[in-house]
Amino acid sequence: MSEPVLKAEKLDAADDLAPLRDRFLLDDVVYLDGNSLGALPAGVPDRVADVVRRQWGELRIRSWDESGWWTAPERIGDRIAPLVGAAAGQIVVGDSTSVNIFKALVAAVRMAGEDRTEILVDASTFPTDGYIASSVARLTGRTLRAVTPAEVPAALSGRTAAVLLNHVDYRTGRLHDLPSLTAAVHAAGAVAVWDLCHSAGALPVGLDEHGVDLAVGCTYKYLNGGPGAPAYLYVRRSLQDRFDSPLPGWNSHVEPFGMRPEYAPAPGALRGRVGTPDILSMLALEAALEVWDGVSIDAVRAKSLALTDFFLECVAAYVPGGRVESLTPVPHEERGSQVALRCADAGDAMKRLIERGVVGDFRAPDVLRFGFTPLYVGFADAERAARVLGEVLGGA
Numbered sequence: 001m002s003e004p005v006l007k008a009e010k011l012d013a014a015d016d017l018a019p020l021r022d023r024f025l026l027d028d029v030v031y032l033d034g035n036s037l038g039a040l041p042a043g044v045p046d047r048v049a050d051v052v053r054r055q056w057g058e059l060r061i062r063s064w065d066e067s068g069w070w071t072a073p074e075r076i077g078d079r080i081a082p083l084v085g086a087a088a089g090q091i092v093v094g095d096s097t098s099v100n101i102f103k104a105l106v107a108a109v110r111m112a113g114e115d116r117t118e119i120l121v122d123a124s125t126f127p128t129d130g131y132i133a134s135s136v137a138r139l140t141g142r143t144l145r146a147v148t149p150a151e152v153p154a155a156l157s158g159r160t161a162a163v164l165l166n167h168v169d170y171r172t173g174r175l176h177d178l179p180s181l182t183a184a185v186h187a188a189g190a191v192a193v194w195d196l197c198h199s200a201g202a203l204p205v206g207l208d209e210h211g212v213d214l215a216v217g218c219t220y221k222y223l224n225g226g227p228g229a230p231a232y233l234y235v236r237r238s239l240q241d242r243f244d245s246p247l248p249g250w251n252s253h254v255e256p257f258g259m260r261p262e263y264a265p266a267p268g269a270l271r272g273r274v275g276t277p278d279i280l281s282m283l284a285l286e287a288a289l290e291v292w293d294g295v296s297i298d299a300v301r302a303k304s305l306a307l308t309d310f311f312l313e314c315v316a317a318y319v320p321g322g323r324v325e326s327l328t329p330v331p332h333e334e335r336g337s338q339v340a341l342r343c344a345d346a347g348d349a350m351k352r353l354i355e356r357g358v359v360g361d362f363r364a365p366d367v368l369r370f371g372f373t374p375l376y377v378g379f380a381d382a383e384r385a386a387r388v389l390g391e392v393l394g395g396a
Ligand SMILES: Cc1ncc(COP(=O)(O)O)c(C=O)c1O
Pocket: 096, 097, 098, 099, 126, 128, 129, 166, 170, 195, 197, 198, 218, 231
């Protein structure tokens, strides 16, 4: 057996998280696209069937109370909280990431005050954040400036209202320095809004510890909530009274069933709610989160780094020199949970990888992305993926 195969065997044998793979329904495909759509947790199908047949089919309207439907957004928010380093009562689940970015950014600008006239946005962001930030700037009469996260400290000034940043870059997998960037934003008197889509569930975030103001994230990647699963919004406790939602629907009213014409916001994170929650998706997510029972996010991070290190090592061993260039930073403190390889014929290469049972994704114009979800990806998977990549790109 080759050296990488032997090493993978050893690493898998020593991996305490390896048994967690049984908490998912998988096949023999090497699934490295959990940074786009997480795999299906084994408990979800039966739970969804129960929600549909019994809770909806039999209990019908009673389920809003008796099945805990009404309080699901905050209950599931509290379930996500420890995974992102937040105490309870600061996260609500609902709506898409894009909608939550809108709520958070408008609320941030409103908190910052009238004399703060500029919004900063991550220039390398996933597009939706940039589009929403542009609309928020127009709606609130602020200017928008796109800067890279590294340029943020120098770009901050007494005019900065809010800064919208990605914790991990969706394309390169670069992990940005959330503690120091948040501190810099605060030193300028501005409000920090973080998009956690590519970090939550893959590495420790430390929202409370680092004093993050507002954060949003999706639940369908490393949290495995399913296609279109609702996103979440974190509002730091000390800011909750000042959170003035641009979408103050009746679900965020202090007395939703009072049916009053005047709006009065609920206390706490509930202010982030809007309208009727999407119960089917939300309760699928709640079942999916059970895979985290007894799992430490620090252990997940350690395995994630070991996996991406090992994958890079195998790529170097199997892929002919010069065929790919890694865009993912080598230092661990700058790396998320994916490896991005630049490759001239990336679109075609990914098609061929998928045909051979290795599923990653292609991001235009020339990036092969491989996401490593430590709950269900092992070292033999990493070795096989790199080996097949080597074959596809004309290696040995
Ligand atoms: C960083 C980031 N933000 C936002 C989104 C998507 O937002 P939405 O859930 O609204 O589609 C994604 C991926 O789809 C993403 O990678």
